Amino acid sequence: MAQKKPTQPETAASPRPQEQEAPAVPPAAPATGPVHVAWCIDVQGQGAAQFCDQLYVSVKSVRDTKRPEDEVVAHVCYAHVSVELMERLHALDADGFKVVTRHITDQDLAYWQQFTKHDPRSAARPWGGIVFARIWLPLLLPNVDRCVYLDADTMCRAPIAELAATNLDGKWLGMNLGSVPEYGYNSGVMVMDLKAMREDNTLYQRLGEFMAQYTRSFHCPDQTTINRFFADRIADIPREWNYPPTPGAADPEMMKARLWHFYNGHQKPYRIAADDFGRALVLWNNLLAEEK
Numbered sequence: 001m002a003q004k005k006p007t008q009p010e011t012a013a014s015p016r017p018q019e020q021e022a023p024a025v026p027p028a029a030p031a032t033g034p035v036h037v038a039w040c041i042d043v044q045g046q047g048a049a050q051f052c053d054q055l056y057v058s059v060k061s062v063r064d065t066k067r068p069e070d071e072v073v074a075h076v077c078y079a080h081v082s083v084e085l086m087e088r089l090h091a092l093d094a095d096g097f098k099v100v101t102r103h104i105t106d107q108d109l110a111y112w113q114q115f116t117k118h119d120p121r122s123a124a125r126p127w128g129g130i131v132f133a134r135i136w137l138p139l140l141l142p143n144v145d146r147c148v149y150l151d152a153d154t155m156c157r158a159p160i161a162e163l164a165a166t167n168l169d170g171k172w173l174g175m176n177l178g179s180v181p182e183y184g185y186n187s188g189v190m191v192m193d194l195k196a197m198r199e200d201n202t203l204y205q206r207l208g209e210f211m212a213q214y215t216r217s218f219h220c221p222d223q224t225t226i227n228r229f230f231a232d233r234i235a236d237i238p239r240e241w242n243y244p245p246t247p248g249a250a251d252p253e254m255m256k257a258r259l260w261h262f263y264n265g266h267q268k269p270y271r272i273a274a275d276d277f278g279r280a281l282v283l284w285n286n287l288l289a290e291e292k
């Protein structure tokens, strides 16, 4: 019996009835490399110690919730940090989890800083130029095609790979509408298509022009810039990936949420001695306390 060419498809005219057999091996999963997560920080001055703890817990929470099969690279892009914080972060390295630190120059910081000057009549609090670094991640991480950006005041409670795999439907940024809708999409948790952003080779020129014209008057400089400038490039991600925990409450939605972001008001997480400060803060402190 003559052999069929390997490329010839089976047809209904085949002498044997078609059998619907389950394939011996499941279809190959799409090629996946490491999952990249990025933070952008400048830790100096008042509140630095508390901020260090927040960053440490955020990075550690991503490590401790990762699936064994996932490889995660934690990129900490920093302007000024202590050697002690570096040591604490690098001590988090584990199987399939690597901390990479990347220095942000004073020159870049000074460029961003010029866009944070506010109208002196405004009560808006001053912001550091570092808040804009997240928008420049396509250039800060030139070899990374997609990443999840996280603020330091976050605590991951589910595998970050699942957030990283979000279908952005051709958009550049996956974000959740914050709890104060007039402030727009919250910029503390973003899935970013860095490759698509890099491929737009006039992006940063146009962005610089936009920021020079508008950003100094924004109350939330980076967030409002992102909401306005990238308005048609934002895809929705579910609230469960950027959930503001309610202090003191036994909120069932909060306990189901996959990533907490302490962005409501001034309720940032901090070291506590007692355990009556609400579930989210207690769990945050538990993670801080286990230095391993």
Ligand SMILES: [Mn+2]
Pocket: 151, 152, 153, 188, 261, 262, 263
């Ligand atoms: Mn935040």
